[in-house]
Amino acid sequence: MMVPRLLLTIGPIIAALIIAGAVLAVAGVNPLSYYAYVLQRGLLSPGGVQQTLTRMAPLLCIAAGLIIAFRAGIWNLGTDGQFLLGAVAAAASGPLLAEMMPVGLALFLCFVLSTLVAALWSLLPALLRAYQGVNEIITTLMMTFLGTSLANVLVKLVFLDPATTVPQTRTLPVEDRLPRLFDTTVTSGLILGLIAIIAVHLMMTRTAFGLRLRIVGASPRAALHAGLGVPALTVAVFALSAGLAGLAGAVDILGVYGNVRTDWDPAYGMAVIPVVFLARMNGFAAIAFVFLFSILSIGGESAARRLGVPQNFTLVFVAIVLIVLALAEYYTKRISQSREP
Amino acid sequence: MPNANQDIIVLDGVTKRFPGVLANDAVSLTIRSGEVHVLLGENGAGKSTLIDMLSGVQQPDDGHIFVDGKPTAITSPRHALALGVGTVFQHTMLVPSLTVAENLLLGAPWWQRPRKAELRVRAAAIGNNLGITPNLEALTSSLSLGQQQQVEILRALLRNSRVLILDESTSMLTPQGIEELGALVRKLAGQGLAIVFITHKLKEAVAFGDRVSVLKLGRKVGEIDAGQLRSRSETTIISDIVELMFGKRSDDPEGAVQRSHSPEKTANALLEVRDLYVPATPGNHGLESVSFSIGQGEVLGLAGIDGNGQKQLAEALAGQLPAVAGSIRLGPAQITGLSVGRRRAAGLRYLTDDRLGEGIVGDFPVAINLFLKEVGAPPLWRHGIEQRSAIEARAGELIRQYDVRTPSPRTPAGRLSGGNIQKLILARELAFGAKLIIFNKPTHGLDLANTLAARQWIKDIAAGGMGVLLISTDLEELLALSDRIAVMSRGRIAGIVDNSGAARMAVGRLMTGLAA
Numbered sequence A: 001m002m003v004p005r006l007l008l009t010i011g012p013i014i015a016a017l018i019i020a021g022a023v024l025a026v027a028g029v030n031p032l033s034y035y036a037y038v039l040q041r042g043l044l045s046p047g048g049v050q051q052t053l054t055r056m057a058p059l060l061c062i063a064a065g066l067i068i069a070f071r072a073g074i075w076n077l078g079t080d081g082q083f084l085l086g087a088v089a090a091a092a093s094g095p096l097l098a099e100m101m102p103v104g105l106a107l108f109l110c111f112v113l114s115t116l117v118a119a120l121w122s123l124l125p126a127l128l129r130a131y132q133g134v135n136e137i138i139t140t141l142m143m144t145f146l147g148t149s150l151a152n153v154l155v156k157l158v159f160l161d162p163a164t165t166v167p168q169t170r171t172l173p174v175e176d177r178l179p180r181l182f183d184t185t186v187t188s189g190l191i192l193g194l195i196a197i198i199a200v201h202l203m204m205t206r207t208a209f210g211l212r213l214r215i216v217g218a219s220p221r222a223a224l225h226a227g228l229g230v231p232a233l234t235v236a237v238f239a240l241s242a243g244l245a246g247l248a249g250a251v252d253i254l255g256v257y258g259n260v261r262t263d264w265d266p267a268y269g270m271a272v273i274p275v276v277f278l279a280r281m282n283g284f285a286a287i288a289f290v291f292l293f294s295i296l297s298i299g300g301e302s303a304a305r306r307l308g309v310p311q312n313f314t315l316v317f318v319a320i321v322l323i324v325l326a327l328a329e330y331y332t333k334r335i336s337q338s339r340e341p
Numbered sequence B: 001m002p003n004a005n006q007d008i009i010v011l012d013g014v015t016k017r018f019p020g021v022l023a024n025d026a027v028s029l030t031i032r033s034g035e036v037h038v039l040l041g042e043n044g045a046g047k048s049t050l051i052d053m054l055s056g057v058q059q060p061d062d063g064h065i066f067v068d069g070k071p072t073a074i075t076s077p078r079h080a081l082a083l084g085v086g087t088v089f090q091h092t093m094l095v096p097s098l099t100v101a102e103n104l105l106l107g108a109p110w111w112q113r114p115r116k117a118e119l120r121v122r123a124a125a126i127g128n129n130l131g132i133t134p135n136l137e138a139l140t141s142s143l144s145l146g147q148q149q150q151v152e153i154l155r156a157l158l159r160n161s162r163v164l165i166l167d168e169s170t171s172m173l174t175p176q177g178i179e180e181l182g183a184l185v186r187k188l189a190g191q192g193l194a195i196v197f198i199t200h201k202l203k204e205a206v207a208f209g210d211r212v213s214v215l216k217l218g219r220k221v222g223e224i225d226a227g228q229l230r231s232r233s234e235t236t237i238i239s240d241i242v243e244l245m246f247g248k249r250s251d252d253p254e255g256a257v258q259r260s261h262s263p264e265k266t267a268n269a270l271l272e273v274r275d276l277y278v279p280a281t282p283g284n285h286g287l288e289s290v291s292f293s294i295g296q297g298e299v300l301g302l303a304g305i306d307g308n309g310q311k312q313l314a315e316a317l318a319g320q321l322p323a324v325a326g327s328i329r330l331g332p333a334q335i336t337g338l339s340v341g342r343r344r345a346a347g348l349r350y351l352t353d354d355r356l357g358e359g360i361v362g363d364f365p366v367a368i369n370l371f372l373k374e375v376g377a378p379p380l381w382r383h384g385i386e387q388r389s390a391i392e393a394r395a396g397e398l399i400r401q402y403d404v405r406t407p408s409p410r411t412p413a414g415r416l417s418g419g420n421i422q423k424l425i426l427a428r429e430l431a432f433g434a435k436l437i438i439f440n441k442p443t444h445g446l447d448l449a450n451t452l453a454a455r456q457w458i459k460d461i462a463a464g465g466m467g468v469l470l471i472s473t474d475l476e477e478l479l480a481l482s483d484r485i486a487v488m489s490r491g492r493i494a495g496i497v498d499n500s501g502a503a504r505m506a507v508g509r510l511m512t513g514l515a516a
Helices: A005-026 A031-044 A046-071 A079-100 A103-121 A123-132 A136-158 A189-206 A208-218 A220-225 A230-257 A268-278 A283-307 A313-339 B047-054 B077-082 B100-105 B116-130 B145-158 B175-190 B202-208 B226-231 B234-246 B310-318 B340-345 B355-359 B366-370 B388-401 B418-430 B448-463 B475-481 B503-511
Strands: B007-018 B021-032 B036-040 B062-067 B085-088 B163-167 B194-199 B211-216 B219-224 B269-278 B287-295 B299-303 B325-330 B348-351 B436-440 B467-471 B484-489 B492-498
Touching: A005 A031, A005 A313, A031 A046, A031 A283, A046 A079, A046 A189, A046 A208, A046 A230, A046 A268, A046 A283, A079 A103, A079 A136, A079 A230, A079 A268, A103 A123, A103 A230, A123 A136, A123 A230, A189 A208, A189 A230, A189 A283, A208 A220, A208 A230, A220 A230, A220 B355, A268 A283, A268 A313, A283 A313, B007 B047, B021 B036, B021 B047, B021 B062, B021 B194, B021 B211, B036 B175, B036 B202, B047 B085, B047 B163, B047 B194, B077 B085, B085 B145, B100 B116, B100 B145, B116 B145, B116 B175, B145 B163, B145 B175, B163 B175, B175 B194, B175 B202, B194 B202, B202 B234, B211 B226, B211 B234, B219 B234, B234 B503, B269 B310, B269 B467, B287 B310, B287 B325, B287 B467, B287 B492, B299 B475, B299 B503, B310 B340, B310 B348, B310 B436, B310 B467, B340 B348, B348 B418, B355 B418, B366 B388, B366 B418, B388 B418, B418 B448, B448 B467, B448 B475, B467 B475, B475 B503, B484 B503, B492 B503
Parallel strands: B021 B219, B036 B194, B036 B211, B085 B163, B163 B194, B299 B467, B299 B484, B348 B436, B436 B467
Antiparallel strands: B007 B021, B007 B062, B211 B219, B269 B287, B269 B325, B484 B492
């Protein structure tokens, strides 16, 4: 008998809620009031849910990129650097392009530019992995430190807005940003994020290209035996994965912030990695988990101000969920194995 | 020092069964101090299982092991070491990133400081006599394979071994290294150590051994003792051993009528390989000027002890391993520089021996695995989009045609039995325009029914006019199916013989390093 997948996912979340509640109680915070507050500010208040949906936009793009990479067996842990360089590219080019051409075209060009810049940033780890077999976990992590610093340097030295005292790029006027959905404050970047992740899901499950990537991910030796061009596919995976992280940066800048301030680093990438694992690299499940995570982080940000629980508690909670999930998976596997003859 | 020729370990009727295989069948032998006991046998003769039982890795199902005359169960490798049984395995068991001294100190209790000074004294005391004086501070990876083996022997001696098992220690050594090892082995025996020396090479057996036991299909088929070794000429001994190792058994259930060689098949070469060269890698032979041809409808058998470059040859032909020099022609087309996919399209198909590791993706459905080498090709993919119903329908046809026993086309391929995975791979490789099929150990790990079925396909494929390169370590299989048999040794073709009455002995001699 197999334990149903859904139970295996929901169960650990409930268990994690209880464990995280215990951690809160030890820290002297009433867990019930914390959860109620998070839920209230992240989901049940009109302003909160709109913020939550807006937050989903970049997270979905990053998740889409991670799904491609992880399913192809490539651990791109450099999404934060790729995201920030994409963001800076959009922030630097957006205001300039918007003055020169119709806004729609300008925004489109910004997206393309951010995607390319981030994809280019992944080229070095991609080539090292594809042709030298250098472990990409190390190289992408190192490149993320360099990328974050480079983004800062660009903001402080190159794309600095002379009109302000705080080091930041020129600000894209609100009317030139991505349109908002209906009468809400929700960015239309959300639609883009949804399209990206569904497209990635379909690509990975329904196309020959996606199947090739999955073969490389599941068994590199079988891929070689079947005659797949593993190095070229590897470079393509890096480019797509990083490109989507760069796109996420553009979505956040063109839809929400309008500029990049110095030292700005929301570190979405590191937060999304566990979410993608929770979703077992399934695009649709990832949408649900990104939604859940957005509620937790928006609600958690409010709760940090109100209840004094650090904002990073959201990550503590996600980590607990993952650990419980891993344990649950381990034990169900052992049970099902011991039942086999 | 123990007295010379005292029994240390006696195996009495030791039997070990694995599912479907009788690895050791009532084997009895005696390991004496001061004596080099050579174990000879082909792949699958049961040498490794015997070593595993002596070194505590496996336990016998039947029979007894006596150590110093007392029945003893050797329960673990640690126990074996405590009893004084040291093993030097074919592939070196040293940590390449540590120094020689650090490797020699491994295994000491973790709470003690490494006793380097003591090691230095003991290593010198033991090594100086024998001529093993490695630089203790050298990084292990900087030593040659022969030197690493010496370090492993030294390690066994530092642990006070009375019995030293050398498992195919000469297989990767240069001729010079083999000479040195032989001299060392003689010295060790002279000091009263008992040596168990496993090899495939008859010359080594006769040159270094005091006693030779021949294993075949799990049974001990003969023993030549020191008296015989000394009193008779080398040629008669060698021909006796060849007869023991390769002589035909009367009760072989798989025994088939030998194919008669038909010379007209070779007249029109389908595959022509010339001077193929692949550089050797650490621990693996490369290929050195390998040349042969295969005619239409011909089965060329490729014999040889496992690991002599057969896999490299298969991979170089399939395009998985780049050849540095040489040429490959298939039919009218030169395929030397082509990719794996282009060679497949040209009609060259490779059925790998590593069926689970590279032949299939175990987590993927049977249906996808059937088309693993055709991903993206119409009509199963249109404009790169998977046509699920077409794929499953076509998979269903192949599953019926090749009798792949699977619950459904969607079942993960890794759940099928070995025989059914082999059928799945066969279905995939025979599809659309196959001209030359490379079978790498096609029946390895299959049960008897599937083995016989697989051999029937090979006959049918050849009868249909395709060429076959049949790589196998099973001489009976090669004799039953091949038109000609090539023998590989150390990355070279040692010789090619017609499969006539004399082929058995000729191939056996070539495999064991003698001239045909």
